[in-house]
Amino acid sequence: MTDNTNSKTPRDGSRVSAWQTTGVPEVPAVSSIAGHYDVIVAGAGLSGMTTALLLQQQGKKCLVLEAASPGFGTTGGTTAHLNNFFDATYPEVESDFGEEAAALLARSGNEAMDQIKTLSARYGIDCDFEHKDAFLFSQDEQETKELDQMLAASQRAGVIVEEAAGNGTVIPFERAIRYENQAQFHPLKYLAGLVRAYQELGGELANGKLVTGTEVKDEKVLVSCGEETYGCSHFVYATHLPPGINQFSFKCAPYRSYVIGVTLTDGNYPEALIYDMKEPYHYLRTHEIDGQKYLIAGGEDHKTGHGDPEQSLATLRDYVAEHFRIGQIAFSWSSQYYVSVDGLPYIGAMPGSGDRIFTGTGFNGNGMIFGTLTGMIVSDLILGKQNPYAALFDPGRVKPVASFTEFVKEQADVAYHFIADRFRAEDLPELADLGVNEGKVVSYDGKKIAIYKDETGKVTALSPTCTHAGCIVDFNPLEKTWDCPCHGGRYDLQGRVITGPPQKALKQIGLDS
Numbered sequence: 001m002t003d004n005t006n007s008k009t010p011r012d013g014s015r016v017s018a019w020q021t022t023g024v025p026e027v028p029a030v031s032s033i034a035g036h037y038d039v040i041v042a043g044a045g046l047s048g049m050t051t052a053l054l055l056q057q058q059g060k061k062c063l064v065l066e067a068a069s070p071g072f073g074t075t076g077g078t079t080a081h082l083n084n085f086f087d088a089t090y091p092e093v094e095s096d097f098g099e100e101a102a103a104l105l106a107r108s109g110n111e112a113m114d115q116i117k118t119l120s121a122r123y124g125i126d127c128d129f130e131h132k133d134a135f136l137f138s139q140d141e142q143e144t145k146e147l148d149q150m151l152a153a154s155q156r157a158g159v160i161v162e163e164a165a166g167n168g169t170v171i172p173f174e175r176a177i178r179y180e181n182q183a184q185f186h187p188l189k190y191l192a193g194l195v196r197a198y199q200e201l202g203g204e205l206a207n208g209k210l211v212t213g214t215e216v217k218d219e220k221v222l223v224s225c226g227e228e229t230y231g232c233s234h235f236v237y238a239t240h241l242p243p244g245i246n247q248f249s250f251k252c253a254p255y256r257s258y259v260i261g262v263t264l265t266d267g268n269y270p271e272a273l274i275y276d277m278k279e280p281y282h283y284l285r286t287h288e289i290d291g292q293k294y295l296i297a298g299g300e301d302h303k304t305g306h307g308d309p310e311q312s313l314a315t316l317r318d319y320v321a322e323h324f325r326i327g328q329i330a331f332s333w334s335s336q337y338y339v340s341v342d343g344l345p346y347i348g349a350m351p352g353s354g355d356r357i358f359t360g361t362g363f364n365g366n367g368m369i370f371g372t373l374t375g376m377i378v379s380d381l382i383l384g385k386q387n388p389y390a391a392l393f394d395p396g397r398v399k400p401v402a403s404f405t406e407f408v409k410e411q412a413d414v415a416y417h418f419i420a421d422r423f424r425a426e427d428l429p430e431l432a433d434l435g436v437n438e439g440k441v442v443s444y445d446g447k448k449i450a451i452y453k454d455e456t457g458k459v460t461a462l463s464p465t466c467t468h469a470g471c472i473v474d475f476n477p478l479e480k481t482w483d484c485p486c487h488g489g490r491y492d493l494q495g496r497v498i499t500g501p502p503q504k505a506l507k508q509i510g511l512d513s
C-alpha cells in the first residue's frame, strides 16, 4: 500500500487523508489578542468556521481559537457526503421525536445544504460541490423490511426519494431506494474558503490555542487558554466535546470510522453516493483530485478504543476489493465522530451558561450538515433571532430514551488505577517482546504503564490514565496515538493532547535501563 505523504494540511493522526493535499491557507499570526470580543469560537473545523463567518458577516467582532490549525480535526478526515437523510433514520426519529420533528429534521438538512451553496457562491469558494443522487440498498430480507420503512418515513418527512431499479454501483442488492438532490464536496477546499472569507471580513484566528476552560462572570465569558485569559460576550465550543467533565461527557460517545481512497483499473467509479445497510454501514463515492479519480469508501466503525484499527482497515480493503478492481490504494485513514444518546445532535446554548456559552456536538456521521446547522442556529441565537430548528436540537432537551441507562453505563467505564512512576527495563519482560512502532498497556508490579517502541528501539513510557476522567487509554497502531475509550481524548506518542476533552498531557514515566 502506498500512502500519499504530500500533506499540506496537518491532521490529528499519522495517516494522510485524500483531502490533505489541498492546503488550508496559512493563518497569519495574530499580532495580539487584545480587548473584548463579541464572540470567541474554539475550534477551526467546519462548525467553528461556519459559525465565525456567519457572525463576522453580521458585524460581530470574532476571534477563533484553534488548538492546532484549521482542518486538523475531523473536517480533515471526513468523506464529505451531504445528505438530508441521517444516521438517526427517519423511522427512528419519528418513533422517538414524532412525525413533525422528522419533517423539521429533513428541512434542516435541505437548508444546511443550501447554506453551503450560498456561502460558496457568495465568497467564490471553489470546493468541487456537485449535486448527486444517493442510493441506499438492502441485501437480505431483514434489510429490505427496514429499507421499506425508511422509504415510507423519509417520504412522510418530505424528502424526495423513491424505489429504484438499480443501486448506482456493481454491488449486488435486493432492493434500492434513490434520494434525489444530495451532494458532495471537497471539505478542506471549502474550509479554506471559509477561513479566507472570514479573515477578509476582519475576523481573527489564532492557531495553537487550546481552550482549557470558560467562566461566565458579570455578563461576560472569560476564556482560559492555559495561562492566558480572553474576554467575550458569547463563546462557542466547536470542538466536539467541551473540555472538562460535563453532561456532554456522558451524553456523547466517540467512534472511529475508516476510509480508503483507491484508483480502479476498469474505471467503474460510481457516479452517485452509495450506502449499504450493514451495521456499521459502508459508504462510497467518487472524487477527482488533481486530475485523478478515486473511489472513496468508508465504514467498519467502532467505539474509540474498543476495536482493532488495523483489522478494521483490512476488512474495509477486503470489502472494496470484493466488489471493485482496485488499482492503487492511494489513501487510507481513520477519523473520529461523536454519537449522541438520542441520535440527534446537541446544538445551542449549554445548559446553565445563561445563554452565553454555545456548542454543536453529537453529529454522528453527518457533521458536514450538522456543523453547518451549528453555524446557522448558534449565530441566530447570539444575534437574538428565532431559529426554526433551535428547539429540535436544544442541548438542554430532556428526552427519555430507553437506551440511556446502558449508554451512561458504557460511558462511565471510568476506572482508577495505580500508575507506576519509574520502572526498570529488566523488570518488564513485555519490553523485549514489543515490536518496533508498537505500543501497549502493560502491568508492572500491579500498576499500569503505556509503553511504545519507536523504529530506533527507543521506548517511551507514559501513564495510561487519561487526564480527563481517569479511563485507561488504548494504543491506536494505525494513527500512532493513544486513544481514550471513554470520551475520545487522544494523545500523541509523547503523551501530548491531540484532541478531545483532556487538557493535560499523559504523565511521563521514567525508565531505568
Ligand SMILES: Cc1cc2nc3c(=O)[nH]c(=O)nc-3n(C[C@H](O)[C@H](O)[C@H](O)COP(=O)(O)OP(=O)(O)OC[C@H]3O[C@@H](n4cnc5c(N)ncnc54)[C@H](O)[C@@H]3O)c2cc1C
Pocket (backbone or CB within 6 Å): 042, 043, 044, 045, 046, 047, 048, 065, 066, 067, 068, 069, 070, 071, 072, 073, 074, 075, 076, 077, 078, 079, 080, 081, 082, 083, 209, 210, 211, 212, 238, 239, 240, 243, 256, 257, 258, 259, 298, 334, 335, 336, 337, 363, 364, 365, 366, 367, 368, 369, 370, 371, 499, 500
Ligand atoms: C471517517 C468519517 C467520515 C465522515 N463522513 C461524513 C460525511 O460524509 N458527511 C457528513 O456530513 N459528515 C461526515 N462525518 C462527520 C463530520 O466529518 C464531522 O462531524 C465534522 O467534520 C465535524 O466538524 P467540526 O468542525 O465540528 O469538528 P472538527 O473538524 O473536528 O474541528 C474541531 C476543531 O477544534 C479544535 N479543538 C479541539 N479542542 C479544542 C480546544 N479545547 N480549544 C481549541 N481548539 C480545539 C481541533 O483541533 C479541531 O481543529 C464523518 C466523520 C468521520 C470520522
